[in-house]
Structure formats: structure tokens, C-alpha cells
Amino acid sequence: MTYTAMVIGGGIAGTLSAIALRKAGHDAVIYEAYDKTADQAGAFLTLAVNALDALRTLGVDIGDLGFDTPEITITSGSGRLLGRLPHGSSLPDGTTSRTVKRADLYRTLREHALRRGLRIEYGKRLVDASGTGDGVRASFADGTTAEGDLLIGADGLRSRTRHLIDPDAPEARYTGLLTLGGYARGVTTGGEPGVMHAIFGKRCFFTHTTHPDGEVWWAANPAQRTELTSPSTYDWRARLVELFRHDRGPALDIIAATDTFLPGWNTYDIPSVPRWHRDRMIIIGDAAHATAPSIGQGAAMAIEDTVVLATCLRDAAGPEAAFAAYERQRRARVERVVAQGNRTGGWKTLGPLARVPRDFVMRLAMSRMAKTGHDPSQWIYDHHIDWEHAAS
Numbered sequence: 001m002t003y004t005a006m007v008i009g010g011g012i013a014g015t016l017s018a019i020a021l022r023k024a025g026h027d028a029v030i031y032e033a034y035d036k037t038a039d040q041a042g043a044f045l046t047l048a049v050n051a052l053d054a055l056r057t058l059g060v061d062i063g064d065l066g067f068d069t070p071e072i073t074i075t076s077g078s079g080r081l082l083g084r085l086p087h088g089s090s091l092p093d094g095t096t097s098r099t100v101k102r103a104d105l106y107r108t109l110r111e112h113a114l115r116r117g118l119r120i121e122y123g124k125r126l127v128d129a130s131g132t133g134d135g136v137r138a139s140f141a142d143g144t145t146a147e148g149d150l151l152i153g154a155d156g157l158r159s160r161t162r163h164l165i166d167p168d169a170p171e172a173r174y175t176g177l178l179t180l181g182g183y184a185r186g187v188t189t190g191g192e193p194g195v196m197h198a199i200f201g202k203r204c205f206f207t208h209t210t211h212p213d214g215e216v217w218w219a220a221n222p223a224q225r226t227e228l229t230s231p232s233t234y235d236w237r238a239r240l241v242e243l244f245r246h247d248r249g250p251a252l253d254i255i256a257a258t259d260t261f262l263p264g265w266n267t268y269d270i271p272s273v274p275r276w277h278r279d280r281m282i283i284i285g286d287a288a289h290a291t292a293p294s295i296g297q298g299a300a301m302a303i304e305d306t307v308v309l310a311t312c313l314r315d316a317a318g319p320e321a322a323f324a325a326y327e328r329q330r331r332a333r334v335e336r337v338v339a340q341g342n343r344t345g346g347w348k349t350l351g352p353l354a355r356v357p358r359d360f361v362m363r364l365a366m367s368r369m370a371k372t373g374h375d376p377s378q379w380i381y382d383h384h385i386d387w388e389h390a391a392s
Contacts, residue, residue, distance in 0.1 A: 002026055003313060006138055006148040008126050008161055009033070013285030013302035014154035015109040018118045019058050020310035030113065031124035031138070031146065033155070037110065042262045043181065044217050045293075046099045046196065048088040050383045051300035053095075054307050057387050060112050066100030067212055071195045077202035079248030083367065087196055088381040097296075099196070099209060099217065126153075126160045131279045150319055151281040152309070154302075157268055159287035166275040172268035174227050175292045175342070180236055180264035181219035187257035189216055189250040199251065204243040206251045218254050227266045236261045267292055269338055276331075277323040284309060289334040294344035297337050297380060305330060307385045337380060 003026045007014045010032030018028035046069050047055075047062070055062060072087040087097045113120065125141040129151055136151040153161020157172040191197050193210040208218035220240060228234070237255060244251040270290040276283055285302030292298075309326050316322035375381075 001318070003149040003319070004028065005150040005152050006031060006136065006146055007152045007154055008138070009154035009156060009285075009287075010037075010110075010120055010122075011154065011156065011285075012105070012109065012299050013156075013287075013306060014152075015106075015113050015120075016055075016058065016060070016303055016306040017152055017154055017284060017309065019060065019109070019113055019116060020306040021313065022116050022118060023058060024310040024314035026310075026313060028118060028152075029146070029148070030118065030120040031126065031140070032120060032122050033125035035123040037106065037122075042101075042103065044099060044101045044219075045105075045299055046087070046097050046296045047303075048097045048296060048300055048381055049091050049095060050088075050381050051297075051303045052098060053091060053384055054300075054303045057307055057385060060109065062098065062100060062105065062108055065104045065108060066098050068096050068194050069099045069196050069209060070096035072198060073191070073195060074198045074200070075249065076200055077247040077249070082200075085375065089375070089378060126155065126164075129161070129164050129281060136280050149280065150313075153281065153283040153287045154285050155283075156286045157270070157290050159283055161281060162273060162283050162287050165278040165281050165283065166273075169273055169275065170270060172270050172290055175267045175269055176223055176225060177221045177267045177292075178224050178228055178264045179219060179221055179267050179293060180240075180262055181217070182258040182261045184216040184218065184254045184257035185214065187216055187250070187253050189254065191250075199247070199249050201244055201247045201249075201251065203246070204240070206244065206247075206249070208250065208254055216254055216257070218251075218258075220251075221267070222264075228264060234264060236264060269342060271338055271342070272335055276327050280319050282309070282323050282326070289338055291334075291338045292341040292344075295337070295341045295377070295380070297341065301334050301337055304383065304385060305334075307387065311385070311387060333383070340377070340380070 005021055005028040007018050007028050007030045010030050014030055018030050021028045069087050073084045074082045076082060090096050126138055127141050128139040129136055135147055135149045137145055137147045139145050153159055155161055162169045193212045196209045199206045205221040208216055210216050240255050268290055269292040273288050276288050284305040291301055308329050312322040312326040316325050
């Protein structure tokens with residue numbers, strides 16, 4: 001059976017969902033709420049090998065984007081090295097985690113979709129959807145409608161599709177952390193290019209890595225009890241200088257060498273969404289299981305979703321059976337990843353009294369991993385989806 005899917009959202013999950021569906025023999029049209037592409041998105045992200053493996057399954061190569069990030073160091077605000085370990089595992093051919101700019105990734109995925117003959121419509125913000133018996137009719141804010149055999153909600157944290165499937169679905173949960181960052185030149189960090197350096201500072205978490213061309217990519221996670229409402233009006237430089245002025249390390253030098261800051265944003269997760277699908281509508285990616293950025297798996301989980309959903313729609317007897325098979329394969333894994341991200345993020349929000357035991361525990365854990373070679377997070381990175389023999 002061949003389907004035509006309406007994919008709501010033109011981000012990572014939406015674009016790759018359409019690509020995966022085309023690989024599985026189906027058709028798709030992407031409906032993006034914004035009236036333009038996200039080529040100016042300034043943030044960066046690190047894709048671990050489980051994400052790269054899934055991209056490879058779909059024939060998407062990002063080897064010319066960003067740079068390899070095979071290792072991570074963890075230090076305290078006092079400058080003490082707590083540990084050094086692989087940034088996830090490696091694939092059999094030596095492929096390691098890779099850090100890329102979001103804008104470059106979005107552009108590459110869009111180009112792959114267009115080369116496969118997929119259509120992207122912009123300015124299409126979903127407002128309603130209803131079943132037609134053997135399909136779905138979608139209504140958009142511009143007054144237009146569209147119909148398809150399926151509707152796949154890849155519309156992110158504020159998913160409209162999630163609430164059309166279940167009006168009582170939970171909202172995204174604020175994690176108590178902000179994220180901001182930038183790019184700096186002309187500064188020496190003391191770290192090798194391609195190594196991610198994570199610093200659990202005395203008052204704020206900071207991470208930085210250096211591109212082979214010398215540009216420093218960095219991010220910080222200030223803790224804040226309430227959500228930020230006007231990030232663009234905030235004096236981020238002054239706030240970060242205050243947060244890091246008692247820390248050892250390159251944070252202050254990197255901040256001083258940064259001309260323009262990426263606007264700060266609130267970070268969220270969604271621990272569990274009880275209902276992922278109804279009739280011929282389903283949610284994937286952040287719409288179904290948003291993960292705090294603490295372990296760098298949000299995009300990876302969305303990428304994996306697209307591969308699994310496409311194989312289920314290829315192999316199952318009908319949409320309901322395909323959606324049920326998809327949920328069986330994905331729910332336990334993604335909710336475990338969300339929980340892991342929440343725990344890791346919680347370590348970034350600890351106050352002065354709790355930092356000392358946290359650093360002690362982290363140092364012991366890093367030492368144990370270095371001696372045994374066993375990473376308790378290995379289950380995340382070793383995940384492989386067999387396109388030819390997907391389990392039901």
C-alpha cells in the first residue's frame with residue numbers, strides 16, 4: 001500500500017520524515033509554518049553516532065558540514081579536570097560524533113528533499129485537522145486546506161498536531177535552564193580543535209569547542225527559576241561575565257572575543273506524551289518526546305524516529321498497525337533518553353553546597369569509565385536501525 005503523507009513542520013524531523021517516506025516508496029508534502037527557510041539559524045548542535053548512522057541509512061551525508069568531535073573533557077569551575085572520555089562511541093568505520101551549525105544542517109536536508117522531488121510549502125501553519133474516512137484533511141491559518149492519506153506532526157515543542165490528537169496532551173516543561181552561545185575568533189582556549197570541553201562552573205555551565213579553522217563555538221546554560229520572556233533585550237555579556245568571574249578557564253576570554261551573541265532561549269522537555277497517534281495522525285520528534293539538550297540527543301531521537309516510522313509504514317498492513325508498531329519500537333527508548341537528559345540537566349542547576357559532592361561523584365565516575373572502558377550511556381550510541389529487516 002502506498003501513502004501520500006502531509007508532514008507538518010519543515011525542521012529536522014519533518015524534512016527527514018519526508019525523505020524516509022520517499023525511500024520507503026511513499027510520497028509526502030512538507031508544510032512549514034514559517035514563510036521562509038531557517039538558513040539563518042545561528043545555533044550549533046553535536047550529532048552523536050546513532051544520529052549519523054540513521055542519516056546514513058537515509059542516504060544523507062553531512063561529512064562536509066562542521067567537524068568531528070570525538071572526545072569530551074569535563075572540568076570544574078576551579079579548573080580541576082574531572083575526566084576525559086569519548087564523545088559517545090564510534091561506528092565500525094571510525095565515524096565519530098560531529099558538531100554542525102543548525103543552518104547548514106537545515107539547508108543540506110532541504111536540498112536532499114528537493115533532489116528527491118519532494119515539495120515544501122511555506123507559510124502553512126496548521127490550525128485544524130479531521131478524518132475523511134480514508135485520509136485526513138488539514139486546515140491552515142492562511143485559509144487553505146490540503147488532504148492526504150496520513151498526517152505526520154513534526155511540529156515541535158508547541159505542536160498543534162499533539163493537541164489535535166489529544167486535547168489533554170501535556171505541554172512542554174521548562175527545565176530551569178536557559179541556553180545561549182556564540183562564535184569567537186582571535187582567542188586561545190588551550191584546548192585541541194575538535195574536543196568538546198564541558199565546564200561545570202561555580203555558578204553556570206559552559207561548553208566550548210574549536211573548529212579546525214580556529215573559530216571557537218560555545219554555549220552556556222544559566223540557571224533561572226522562571227522562563228525568560230524577552231531574550232533579545234537581555235544584556236547577556238554582562239550577565240555571563242558576572243556568572244563566570246570566579247571560575248578558572250577560558251570562559252571570560254571567549255565571551256570577550258564574541259562579537260554577537262545568539263539570543264538566549266528557554267530549554268524544555270516533555271517527559272511523556274500518553275497518546276502519539278489517533279486515526280491517521282501521528283506525532284514524531286519533539287512533538288512527541290522533547291529532550292533537554294543536556295545530552296545532545298534531541299535531534300538524534302527525531303532522526304531515528306523518521307527511519308523507524310518509514311519502515312513501519314512500509315511493512316505494516318495499514319496505518320493503524322504501522323503507528324502501533326512504531327510506538328512499540330520507540331516509546332521506551334525515547335522516554336529513557338528524556339529521563340537521562342533531565343538528570344544530566346539537573347546537575348547544571350545545583351547550588352554552591354551541592355557542587356562539591358557533585359564534582360566528587362563525577363570524578364569517580366569518569367575515573368571508573370577510563371579504567372573499565374564502560375560508558376553507562378553506551379546504549380544510547382549503539383542503537384542501530386536495520387532498514388532491510390526492521391522489527392515489528
